[in-house]
Amino acid sequence: MAKAKEEFGEVSSLEDELSCPICLCLYRNPVSLSCGHSFCKECIQRALGVQQQSKASYSCPMCKIQLGPILELQKNFQLCSIVETFLATTSKGEEGKSYPEERKEMVPCDFCLDQPQPAVKTCLTCGWSLCQAHLNKHNAKDSQKDHVLVEAGAGHSVEERKCQEHGRLLECFCKDEREYICMLCSFEGSHKGHSIITLKEAHDKELGVLSYTMKQMQENKSAIANALEELQKSENQLKTNTKTVTSQLVKMFEEIRAEINQKEQQILSDIQYIEKKQLSAITKLKKKMEQKRDEATQHLQSLQKMREQPDDFLFLKEFKLAQDRIENQNFKVGKMEIFVVKLDPARIKRCRSLMCEYMSQLDLLMREVPI
Template identity: 70%
Template sequence: MAKAKEEFGGAGSLEDELSCPICLGLYRNPVSLSCGHSFCKQCIQKALGTQQQSKAPYTCPMCKFHLGPILELQKNFQLCSIVEAFLATTSKGQQDQGSAEGKKEMVPCDFCLDWSQPAVKTCLICDASLCQAHLNKHNAKASQQDHVLVEVGAGSTAEERRCLEHSRLLECYCQDDGQYICVLCSVAGRHKGHSIITLKEAHDKQLGELSDMVTQLQEHKSTLATTLEELQRSEDQLKTNMKTVTSQLQNVFDKMKTEIIQKEKKILSDIQSDEKKQLADITKVKKEMEQRRDEAVQHLQSFQKMREQPDIFLFFKQFKLAKDRIASQNFGVSGTDVAVVQLDHTRINCYQHLMQDFMGRLDSLLQDVHREWPALTRQLRTADPERTTASRGVQ
């Protein structure tokens, strides 16, 4: 099975990829739909048959792609070959694993006389394998308390504990070369004259170094934890400050926009009121002029008729009455002054200058807020883990 996993990049994940989405088992006679998804032929036929009974259009069970009224189930030969190869390799791997387990031999105890019991440990000093009963006797002797016990059949592990040159146990430690050696290496070998100590002494020394390293790492851990807490507080404070500043600036700009909109509405309302008033005055004057024009037309028409009057007495009488009426009426022309409001270039330039001056003052005020940010940045830099560690004298 291990070999199969190596060849296929993990049998479990590959088996999932080679499983039918409907029955969740390995593909059997896999076929593909026009959308690209594959199923067991029998599984997809059952699914499509259910859709046909419910008079629903044929769709893919996976992606709901409409397949059309005419179905073509194409056999996926490549997927079929992959499934067959997977099954063959998996079966072979299982057989190999079973054979390896069957070949694992039992190591007998070297001290059993009549019927050898399986050994559970091997003593490297005694060079013997011991069953549980003889292991208990072995450990009960005070002289054998320091013997080295390893798992039965350790193989390379046991060999690593012996000197390659003298085939003796590595019982000493050369401090000059930093190597494990046997007794002969320290007496007649290339480590003669070196600073030699026992493995127990070397173990105690390394335990001391280990303890120092643990203490040092604990100090680093504590310092880093404190620094992370400071950074978290700085991050929270920064977010809080930015949220407050953003809210304040939004309120300022909202008020500015509200005042500008109100000012715009008032100015436009005043202009519209002036327009209505002047239009009303013009309309009144127009009506008066139209009335005078109509009266003048009527008098002209009456004068035209007087010319045709043959009776002189009546002519004088009518003419006198007409002159009296005209004398009593006002035919004068009156107008009204119109206030013409125009935005010339001078005024437009003045407004633009005022706007630029206002924006400049606003930028100056906002820069005061920006000047506070570098101070916060410096605070964050002083909270840098390496700087903090160095400042506290942690090596």
């Protein structure tokens, strides 16, 4: 007895762990938020809908962490599988744990007058739905012991379980036509001479087919779940790889731009240095030329005055002194080699060719990625 209580407590504790914090029922289509908490997909959508209507920012109902303006509800395949396994291995799972939207409508007892009680069975022979008390009275009569009883509400209506041709209960199954028939249909009418079995035999036979079908569907479901997990892994891997490659390319292009900018600054700086150096030399040379020009002008003016000297002795004396001064000075014009900055067309063509080759190598990076 103590062991049974202990096992029941463990099952109850596990059930609590596998229950949605919002509806307090076992998870249905569980999804996870970015904070790690899980909920039924429909429950969390309703909760987030209320937050949206109140114009509040999205937040987890459990930890109140802000979720951001864009939500991504990831299906929790592992939790979904655990819940299904739990339902399949517990009595509650075998009986089918009901949820608010899955509860069957209450069928009232046809014999309760003042306060109708929920019917537990429907007698197909009598056509009445019976509560437990009236069912006991019904079964107590010997004449009604062979009546066919079904769960209340099962099969929608009694008329669906009766033969439209003879008005009798559908108690047999035609294997040839795969139709429900009554006893009279097997002796007369379109089913005469067909292979006829009872509904019980048809049930037992189809139950085996059902078990095989369930097994196949379980395998299909497991295969789909595995495929979804693989797709999720592929999606995560793709995002990770894309992020890594993007980071690598951004870094590479930043390095290329930095090197190009540095080389541009260096070349332009060298050109400006050469220009400045040559301009300084030209300025110095211009000053010397201007000084020589002024001195030559003075000598010309002095010689011009000598031409007007009437005294021969003084003319010869002054001219001799002027000649000595002129010979002691250098009036030759010096040539300066100017370095004109220009680009070699062949080198420009070569640089452009290398740039095109480099761009082609960058294009090859993307060709390796399937589009």
